[in-house]
Amino acid sequence: MQLQQLGARHRDAVLDFETVNRDYFAATVPDRGDDFFTDYPARHTALLALQEAGTDRFHVLTADDGTIIGRVNLTHISGGEAEIGYRIARDFAGRGLATEAVRQACHLARSAYGLERLHAATTTDNHGSRTVLLRNGFTVVGETTLGGRPAHLFTRELEP
Template identity: 35%
Template sequence: MIIPGEMLPGGVLLRLLSGDDAEALRSAYTANREYLAPWEPRRPESFFTVEGQAARVAEQLLNFSERRAVPWVIEGDGAVIGTITLSGLTFGPFRSAYLGYWVAADQQGRGLAGAAVASVCRAARDRVGLHRIEAATLLDNAASQRVLEKNGFEPIGMAPRYLHIDGEWRDHRMFQRILHDGPPEN
């Protein structure tokens, strides 16, 4: 699967995750630890180390090689300022995946999340061959809901106690985007 990088607004690069990204990810997650805490699972201290990120990168790259995920980083001025991932790739008649993303606190309001989601939707349709993408947000995450809706995602319901976020099972608003209505490709 060939997934080219793409320039986003302000000279920011969306590119596939690399085996060399562990230190940059450690730095990004450490700098955004408090900002991300209400929106993510609780992380062990090892998550915020180069070794912890190297293990995550290796797992994500294995998932990519086995066509189970497509992990990208959002890079500005040589630093990782966010990530976006298609995970749980399913082929056959379903041809679907889950979308997850974040952008650094000091990069908010630049349109980067929306541009990254738009780019990933194009890649999912044109390069990966998916029919749909599903995403979930916490009920009170209005900013992420706006990003999804601006990118053609439609709300499809609410999932009670969907993910364990910040120490408790939290309800999520579910979204999907249909990418095309053509027949599945091999």
């Protein structure tokens, strides 16, 4: 498993990853909607522009053969803080890959991007995501809704 920064070369593989896992992801997080898939090439270009501007950092998790098996994103970077979001393909879930990918992303957030704090949110029924966050030192700090569903807010201070 390798966590890599998103690049232009990942465009088609990311679209395939998202398409194959769409129903699986929609069971626990709000669906991205049809436009996400239809307009993905333009979206991918926009993501790379955000990354170049430094407001967001997007990553893909790849298997040894280069297949994308997950994503970890740091978004809305500002004032030393960012939001972290992640997803692992159905066929690779339950193996600790999300926990490890988030651990690596937290390290990158501090060491490569100079961030001091990360925030996350997950629906209350997404027990796997909650476990990943807690195993990585996040604490529950509040409640919200995601796509009209009850959710918890998390935060983690990043050690220097």
